[in-house]
Structure formats: structure tokens, C-alpha cells
Amino acid sequence: MEKFPDLMQKIISLSKRRGFIFQGSEIYGGLSNTWDYGPMGVELKNNLKKIWWKYFVQEREDVVGTDAAIFMNPRVWEASGHVGGFSDPLMDCKKCKKRLRADKLIEEYREKSEDATLPENWAGESTPPEKLLEYIKEKEIKCPDCGGNNFTDIRKFNLMFKTHQGVTEDSGSQIYLRPETAQGIFVNFKNVLQSLHLKPPFGIAQIGKAFRNEITPGNFTFRTREFEQMEIEYFVPEKLWKEKYAELEKLSWNFFLKLGLKEENLRWREHSKDELSHYSSKTCDVEYKFPWGWGELEGLAYRTDFDLKNHTKMSGQDLSFQDPTTNEKYIPHCIEPSFGADRTVLTILLDAYNEEEVNGEVRTVLKLNKDLAPIKIAILPLCKKEKLTSVARDVFGKLKSNYAIWYDETQSIGKRYRRQDEIGTPYCLTVDFDTLSDKAVTVRDRDSMEQERIKIDELEKYFEEKFN
Ligand code: GAP
Secondary structure (H helix, E strand, O other): OOOOOOHHHHHHHHHHHOOOEEEOOHHHOOOOOOEEEOHHHHHHHHHHHHHHHHHHHHOOOOEEEOOOOOEOOOHHHHHOOHHHHOEEEEEEEOOOOOEEEHHHHHHHHHHHHOOOOOOOOOOHHHOOHHHHHHHHHHOOOOOOOOOOOOEOOOEEEEOOOEEEOOOOOOHHHEEEEOOOOHHHHHOOHHHHHHHHOOOOOEEEEEEEEEEOOOOOOEOOOOEOOEEEEEEEEEEEOHHHHHHHHHHHHHHHHHHHHHOOOOHHHEEEEEOOHHHOOOOOOEEEEEEEEEOOEEEEEEEEEEEEOHHHHHHHHHHOOOOOEEOOOOOOEEOOEEEEEEEEHHHHHHHHHHHHEEEEEEOOEEEEEEOOOOOOOOOOEEEEEOOOOHHHHHHHHHHHHHHOOOOOEEEOOOOOHHHHHHHHHHHOOOEEEEEOOOHHHHOEEEEEEOOOOOEEEEEHHHHHHHHHHHOO
């Protein structure tokens, strides 16, 4: 990572220049921390989601999918604990007016000073705000921006976005934008179980948008207020949780390696007791070494029977499972691997970025895994002459049903190669004047830059081998 000290800036600028990610609503001056995926970004993100779905759902006997609505009955969020517990303790520095998260300030202080003490009545997210403030005063913790130590009272700020359904805007019509996709799975547990006659252990997967009114969004698409999650709720009898947790741990790790991420940039980190979310009794995160430090990519949480038990209570519906062979009846426990799609896209871009010197010039290249690459093959006629472009378009027609192809006849061939390197296209295929007589094209490999002459008739077989 040290190889490119300004890597993040390079990725932000490449993302705009080459159509991966743009600032949201840019022509109106933007809307802070919103990002739009451009033509290359949407292909990359779709490829990531496809790989995830194939690996975690289609290739497994024990996982099925759902796609639940974003709007849910607001009682879901009472049962899940999000109405009561999904909030950050906020306060302002009276001197510089900086808005701060009291829990983060304490965390940073404890890390720096190696002070192991905790605020009185410490209960993680649910610690009473006045106890946090007492601790901050007692330890004389200062504002990180101005060094002041005079703060306002702490207010609990709920992270859920609220809106209204229908024409009235009274409290009866208030609903939330879901802050995690997981609850859409829990509320469908019984439907899925009954419609497919499943028996734990089994998992239900979902990919979709989630929304959180984050206090401190930032680092490009790392922390945003609207983002996409890829989640599995894996249901098990309680006695199996440790075994299945270990299996999901291995699967998760191998998923990131499958994406081609460098293993030395990945690590597991277990949450300490005081850091656990309200629903979890064990969580380990896969973290990536981002330019600003280690950051979470995936959380693997043991949610016990917290969710199904609470939904049973709140809805009055029986969400237990009765084993037809033993007649044993129980509420399944749940292990949850939860991935961020946008965060993973950012990670893929950072990890794949490379600069190489070629003939005294810098070549920027995204060394993307071929399955992730937005474009698989670029078809480049040497010039715009009809006799070359018509062959190039025929080749396009031959390959288009199996690969994402880019056809480009503008500018010099060197510039076109550079453009394709920057978006990580594994192969460029050039149609030149020799093609007219030898019925072959030049195929250039992105990473080695080696070129091979391949007969047009053999291209389908050639790429079948390259992409398998
Ligand atoms: N259902 C459990 C859950 O939502 P989480 O750790 O809050 O757990 C899971 O989120 C994943 O979602 C994270 O590992 C991260 O990849 C992604 N994520 C969470 N908040 C995000 C945000 N504000 N912006 C982008 N991605 C986010």
C-alpha cells in the first residue's frame, strides 16, 4: 500500500475519469457523501454481486435467496432493537462546534493511553449518555480538533432514516428505510421454511440497499448513508452454532481470496465484549488494510436466537421449527455473514491498482480478477477504414453473447490500450491490415502485455480457455 502514498486520490480520480464512480447529483454541486456508479462501476459491482450469489447461494445445497421490500412494518424495527438501540451518542465541542461521537472519542482515548478502565455502567451501545460524559470529564479527554474540553450534553441520535407512507404525514404513517437487509430475511423465515420444506441448518441470502444516517460518513464509498449489503442469515440448532460459525469463517475468507484480494492486506479481528452490537454475542470482522488503516469489510456475527425470538414475541407468530423426525421444537439460532457491496468494490479498486514503467512512460493498470473486470475483451480495429471495421464488427458479433465486449475505433492504438488497462480489461484484440489476408487478429494480454496472433475462427475456443 505504501507504494502509492496518494492511492485514494488516484482511485477517486480514475473512478471519475474512466466511468466507475461519480459524485452524486454533481451538476447541482453534489449531495454530500452520495456516489453514483457509472458504466464501468455498475458492471464491476454487478460482477461482484454475481460472484457472491453464485458462491454463497447457487453453489450450495443449504442456502436459498430472497428479495424483500425496503419498506417494512415499523414494528419490525421495534422487535429488532433498532428503534431503541440503533443510535450514536452525539455531543458538540462548545469551543469549535465540532460534532463528535462520545463513544468514538472514548475508544480513541483508551487506545492511545492504553487505559483499560471503562465508563461506569458500561453496556456498549446502551451505556447511559451521562455516564459517558462523566468519564470524558474525569479523564479530561479533549476535542481532537481544537483541544477544548467543554462539551454539550450527549444526545442519542437514531441512525434510521424516517419517511411517511401515503398522503398523511402523521406518526401513524411513519416508516423507516431499512438500516440492514437482515430483517427482511427474519420476517420471511417462516414463509421460506414452509414453502421449501427446509430444515436447519440452512441459510437465506439477500442483496439489497440499506440506509443509515451516519454521523461521520467519508473515505469515498467506504462509509455512506446509502449502501448495498450482501447478507446471509444462517439458521442452526443451538448446538451446531460453533461448528457452522467456523465453516462460515472459512467460506468468507476464501471468498475474498477468490476475488483476487492480496491476502497480506486482509485480517480477522474479533470484537471485544464492549463493542458488540445489541444482537450479537460474538462477532469477527474481516478487515482490509485501507490507505487510512484497517477497516471492516465483512462482519460475521452470532446473533443467537435474538431476532426470531423477538419477532415471535412482537408478531405473535410462532417462528420456531419443529423437527418432523424427532418432534423437537426450537427457535433456530442464527449466524450472519454480512458484506458491504460498495465497500468491497472500493477495496477491489484499491487492491488492483498498479503503475508500471513501460518504455519510459507510466502505465496505469487495474489488475482485476477476470471475472470482476467490467469489460472482458476490447475489439480495436487499427484504424477507421471500412475494410477493417467491418471485420472487427463481425468479431464483435461472434463474441458478444459470451463476453462483455468494448468496441473502440477512436484515437491511436496506444491510447486505446492505455484506456483498457485503466479499466482492467484482460484482453485487447486488434484487427489490422494483415487480418485481411491471414484471417487472424492480435490478442494482447493486459498483465504481461504479450501479444499473440490468433485465427478468427479459433477465437471462441481461445477465450473459452483463457476465461476458465
Ligand atoms: N446485518 C448486520 C449488519 O448490518 P454491519 O457491520 O453494521 O452489520 C455489515 O454492516 C457490512 O455492511 C459492513 O461490514 C460494511 O461492509 C457494510 N456497511 C455498513 N455500514 C456501511 C456504510 N455506512 N457504508 C458502506 N458500507 C457499510
